[in-house]
Amino acid sequence: MSKHPPDQEHIDENMMKVEVNLDDTPGEWLGYVMDKLFDAGANDVYYTPIYMKKNRPAVQLQLLCSEDRFAEMKDIVLAETTTLGIRYYPISVYRMERQIREVDTKWGPVTVKEGLLRDRVVKAAPEYEHCKALAEQHHVPLKDVYHEVWKQLK
Structure with a gap:
């Protein structure tokens, strides 16, 4: 695990990247597996469409976790996928x-996360859950809430 506060520039050492090609796992299971991995402490989980031998469509599951979470991630992937x-x-x-x-x-x-490079803001991302809640509460399109946030950032 990193010894740095999560908001400071740093490099996380002792991380693991895991990859699995899945050509026979039903799509309904993929969201379930992703939730389980995040709940177990994965830093990132995503799927990429791929083609395997004999042109079989499939997905590649990729995840990032700390080395100390690897055993649990491996167990989830092996137990919950094909x-x-x-x-x-x-x-x-x-x-x-x-x-x-x-x-x-x-x-x-709305909460906004800003990324800094040499003490200068170079990117900003509104918090999705805050934008979603405002859109639902005020019956406006989510994109309008994002647009309003970005106007305030300029």
Whole structure:
């Protein structure tokens, strides 16, 4: 695990990247597996469409976790998918310095995560759950809430 606060620029050492090709796992299971992996402490989980031998459509499950969570991730993948094996390798992850701020919109406040490069904000991302809640509460399209946040950021 990193010895740095999560908002400071740093490199996470002792991380593991896991890959599994799944050509016979039903699509309904994939979301379930993703939730289980995140609940168990995965840093990231995603699927990529691929083609395997004989042009069989499939998905590749990839996940990132700390080395101390690897055994649990492996157990989940092997128990909850149709794979008979996994690929894994150590990896280091660079993390930008981050700061959180609140932006006021006409519908209410939204938390925004900002990425800093040499003490300068170079990217900003509104918190999805806050935007979603405002969109639902005020019966406006989610894209309008995002647009309002981005206007406030300029």
